[in-house]
Amino acid sequence: MNVNVQALSEREGAAVPSQFIRTMQEQATFSPHDDFCEQIPVIDLAGLSDNQQENTITMASIASASEDWGFFQVINHGISLALVESTQKLAKEFFNLPLEEKQKYAQNPNDPIPQGYGHGSCMPESTILDWHNLFLHYFLPLSLKNISTWPHKPAAYRYYKMLEIFSRLLGLQPNYLKEEFGDPMLNIGLIFYPPCPQPELVLGLGAHSDPNIMSVLLQDEIGGLQVKKGNKWVGVAPVPNALVINIGDQLQVVSNGRFQSVEHRVVTNTSAARLSVITFLHPNADVMLGPALDLVDASHPPLYPTTKYSDYRRDFHRKGLKGKVLVKPAGR
Numbered sequence: 392m393n394v395n396v397q398a399l400s401e402r403e404g405a406a407v408p409s410q411f412i413r414t415m416q417e418q419a420t421f422s423p424h425d426d427f428c429e430q431i432p433v434i435d436l437a438g439l440s441d442n443q444q445e446n447t448i449t450m451a452s453i454a455s456a457s458e459d460w461g462f463f464q465v466i467n468h469g470i471s472l473a474l475v476e477s478t479q480k481l482a483k484e485f486f487n488l489p490l491e492e493k494q495k496y497a498q499n500p501n502d503p504i505p506q507g508y509g510h511g512s513c514m515p516e517s518t519i520l521d522w523h524n525l526f527l528h529y530f531l532p533l534s535l536k537n538i539s540t541w542p543h544k545p546a547a548y549r550y551y552k553m554l555e556i557f558s559r560l561l562g563l564q565p566n567y568l569k570e571e572f573g574d575p576m577l578n579i580g581l582i583f584y585p586p587c588p589q590p591e592l593v594l595g596l597g598a599h600s601d602p603n604i605m606s607v608l609l610q611d612e613i614g615g616l617q618v619k620k621g622n623k624w625v626g627v628a629p630v631p632n633a634l635v636i637n638i639g640d641q642l643q644v645v646s647n648g649r650f651q652s653v654e655h656r657v658v659t660n661t662s663a664a665r666l667s668v669i670t671f672l673h674p675n676a677d678v679m680l681g682p683a684l685d686l687v688d689a690s691h692p693p694l695y696p697t698t699k700y701s702d703y704r705r706d707f708h709r710k711g712l713k714g715k716v717l718v719k720p721a722g723r
């Protein structure tokens with residue numbers, strides 16, 4: 392049973408439906424939501440450091456919290472406030488959507504492992520219902536990670552938003568690129584660039600354009616990513632909390648040269664290591680990709696051949712990072 396508890400809570404003055412009412416014994420144990428217990432431990436994980444003494448103390452407090460309470464809070468856990476806040480904001484936006492939208496992701500109670508929107512009490516009819524709604528995702532094992540159960544709205548939930556934006560910008564149907572690229576592949580690279588005694592002699596990463604649809608880069612504060620603009624290499628400034636998005640070759644191909652996958656490279660420096668975390672969005676390996684037919688006519692002939700993505704990628708890896716070798720720069 393999928394119960395819209397949110398809607399129930401919005402019915403002004405209405406009594407709680409009977410299926411939610413707890414037994415008298417349970418009601419007798421009620422205590423208000425802001426009645427807090429000060430003793431539940433709060434542990435500073437910064438203490439898990441190289442300092443032996445601090446480390447020992449912190450480990451001991453985790454042990455005793457686990458033994459005595461089975462519950463504790465942690466601070467300095469390493470997850471940024473910004474990430475925490477943006478996750479909370481996104482989740483609230485989802486729950487504030489109209490029911491019809493949320494129901495598109497309704498859990499299937501017959502699914503042995505239900506995912507999606509619903510109500511925690513997919514339980515026998517007689518169970519007293521809980522007063523909540525939820526959205527459930529699985530991430531591990533990877534075989535259970537089913538992106539088709541993830542919401543389309545709010546848009547930030549999915550990468551596909553960018554594909555929708557690109558489709559619209561090209562004057563194509565909003566779903567065009569998503570459909571064209573098929574069931575995508577997503578991979579993440581962590582790249583560490585150590586300092587180099589002679590940075591002028593090396594490249595952290597040779598010049599190339601990305602063979603995929605697009606890449607999203609979280610760079611650190613060091614800098615070193617350079618983009619080819621005309622005949623010049625220009626640096627991409629690190630901006631706190633920003634993500635760098637770059638167009639890949641397949642967007643150039645499908646857009647028939649309207650979008651450019653630009654050559655880029657990474658230079659190192661003598662003093663500071665640099666770390667990049669980069670997410671690559673690829674088309675499905677089996678799809679055939681060429682200029683979108685709607686973008687081709689007598690005055691806009693196709694600029695690129697149609698190629699199977701797995702073949703394109705294989706050639707990319709065979710050639711190595713040697714500039715923009717597979718598709719010529721878009722003509723501008």
Ligand SMILES: O=C(O)CCC(=O)C(=O)O
Pocket residue numbers: 580582596601606608610615616655657667669
């Ligand atoms: O580390 C960077 O800034 C860029 C990495 C990159 O271009 C790539 O892995 O394709």
Ligand SMILES: [Fe+2]
Pocket residue numbers: 599600601606655
């Ligand atoms: Fe790249």
